[in-house]
Amino acid sequence: MDRRRRSPSVVRALAFIAALGAAAWTGSDTAIAVQQAAVREEQAAPRWVVTLTTGDVLVGEIVAWGEKTLTLHHPLLGQVQLPVDRILRVEERAAAAQRAQRGERGEQEETQSPAPAQPIERVQRTTTPSHVAAAPKPREKWKGAVELGLNGSEGNTERVNVRFSAEATRERPRDELYLAALYRTALENQTTVENRLELRSRQEWKSAGDERPWRLFLTETLELDEFQDYDARVAMSGGFRYRFLDSKATRLIVRVGGGFSREIGSPDDAIKPEALASVELRHAFNSRLELRSLGEIYPDLQDTGEFRSLLRGSLDILLTDDKSLKLRLGAEHRFDSTPGQAKSTDVDYFLTLVYSF
Numbered sequence: 148m149d150r151r152r153r154s155p156s157v158v159r160a161l162a163f164i165a166a167l168g169a170a171a172w173t174g175s176d177t178a179i180a181v182q183q184a185a186v187r188e189e190q191a192a193p194r195w196v197v198t199l200t201t202g203d204v205l206v207g208e209i210v211a212w213g214e215k216t217l218t219l220h221h222p223l224l225g226q227v228q229l230p231v232d233r234i235l236r237v238e239e240r241a242a243a244a245q246r247a248q249r250g251e252r253g254e255q256e257e258t259q260s261p262a263p264a265q266p267i268e269r270v271q272r273t274t275t276p277s278h279v280a281a282a283p284k285p286r287e288k289w290k291g292a293v294e295l296g297l298n299g300s301e302g303n304t305e306r307v308n309v310r311f312s313a314e315a316t317r318e319r320p321r322d323e324l325y326l327a328a329l330y331r332t333a334l335e336n337q338t339t340v341e342n343r344l345e346l347r348s349r350q351e352w353k354s355a356g357d358e359r360p361w362r363l364f365l366t367e368t369l370e371l372d373e374f375q376d377y378d379a380r381v382a383m384s385g386g387f388r389y390r391f392l393d394s395k396a397t398r399l400i401v402r403v404g405g406g407f408s409r410e411i412g413s414p415d416d417a418i419k420p421e422a423l424a425s426v427e428l429r430h431a432f433n434s435r436l437e438l439r440s441l442g443e444i445y446p447d448l449q450d451t452g453e454f455r456s457l458l459r460g461s462l463d464i465l466l467t468d469d470k471s472l473k474l475r476l477g478a479e480h481r482f483d484s485t486p487g488q489a490k491s492t493d494v495d496y497f498l499t500l501v502y503s504f
Contacts, residue, residue, distance in 0.1 A: 195219070196243040197229065198236040205229075206240065214320055291315030294475065296499030306335045310497050323362075325349040331495065342373040351388060360390040364402060376487025378412030382445070384423040400427040408445065413487060420448040435465040439477075447485075455483040463501065473501045 197205045197219055207221040217229045217237070238246075291314050299307040314327040326348050333341035349366040353359070365385040371378070386404015393399075402425040409418045425443045432438065440460040447453040461477025479495040 194240055196236075196238055196240050197234060198238075199229070200233050200235045209237075288318045289315055290318075290504065292501050292503040294499045294501045296497050298498070304335060305337065306333065308333045308341075310495075310499055312499075321353065323351045323353065325351075339373070344371040345369070360393075362388045364388045364404070374489065376413050376489045377410035377416075380408060380410045382406065382408035382421075384421075384445075386423060396431045398427075398429045401425065402427075405448070415485075415487075421445045421454075422448060437463040437465075439463060450485075453484045455481075457481055471503050473503070475499045475501050 195207060195209050197207070197217070199205070205219060205221060205224075205227065207219045207227070210218040210220050210226065212218075213231075215231055217231055217234060219227045219229060221227050294310070294312040296310040297308070299305075308331075310329075310331050312327070312329040314325070316326075317324045327346070329343075329345040329347075331341055331343045332339065346369040347366065349364060351362045351364045353362045363385070364387070366383070368380075368382045370380040372380075384404050384406030386402060388400060388402045391399040391401060402423065405420070405422045407418050407420050410416055423443070423445055425441070427442075428438070428440045430438045438460070439462075441457070442459075443457045445455045458480040459477065460479075461475050464474040464476075466472045466474060476498050478497070481493045483491055
């Protein structure tokens with residue numbers, strides 16, 4: 148028998164030791180691979196937990212965070228737009244897990260009894276995502292229109308009438324500013340028979356998201372009229388505005404409040420306290436025909452029965468598909484129960500061309 152030949156028991160022992168070493172080596176690599184995969188999975192998992200006021204919870208990556216909406220990328224739902232006033236809490240997943248383990252009593256109450264909707268200031272941003280760019284400041288949106296009308300006659304009477312007006316509205320998340328100017332002049336036989344300028348501004352303050360139908364408002368008016376008993380009339384009023392209708396076709400707004408007026412250069416130039424009631428209506432009959440009307444009354448709070456009023460209505464006919472050019476046919480009625488030496492009633496009729504921007 149060859150002495151160099153090993154016994155079967157020795158061979159089996161050596162093979163067993165080699166198998167153990169290989170298993171240990173392989174197991175070490177497997178453990179490392181498992182740990183690396185776990186780290187990658189941890190890093191790839193959604194980082195942010197968003198709790199809604201309804202008690203629902205969404206987990207995902209925040210893409211954008213604006214004043215009104217938060218955009219969340221959900222693994223299953225994709226891009227989700229969430230209203231900010233419906234968000235109760237935004238926090239990292241690790242913080243949410245720790246709080247869940249502690250079993251905070253406040254969290255249990257929120258889950259059992261969902262909290263009411265809260266405005267953006269009360270949303271709890273536990274940690275601001277560093278990769279999400281700050282929401283840009285909303286740009287001020289201006290829109291408005293310019294109106295021009297011209298007509299005249301020649302012969303026994305030479306008359307030229309000019310009407311020019313401009314209006315602009317700036318809308319921001321918390322307020323809205325309205326500016327308007329109206330100028331009318333008329334020449335008859337080269338003599339001025341009408342010369343009137345009216346400037347108006349109105350500031351309205353609204354709630355977040357403009358969801359509520361009511362607002363606070365403050366309006367100022369300056370009137371210059373060469374053929375009235377005063378040189379200038381200034382007025383200021385404030386109060387509440389309520390939106391009764393606001394559909395695609397119809398918009399109805401009522402304003403109620405009070406203020407004062409003063410007729411500068413008139414025999415009675417004292418400051419007069421007065422109330423205000425106003426109704427504004429717009430209705431689109433179709434895509435090319437729209438009715439606009441405004442009614443205002445200012446009762447004198449010192450002299451019962453005395454008041455001034457304004458009624459204005461027009462019918463707009465759209466001329467272009469982009470809604471930038473329209474033809475306006477309208478009338479305006481102004482009344483003052485204390486006109487002095489002038490007439491108490493003025494009525495204007497007009498046909499103008501309007502350019503909107």
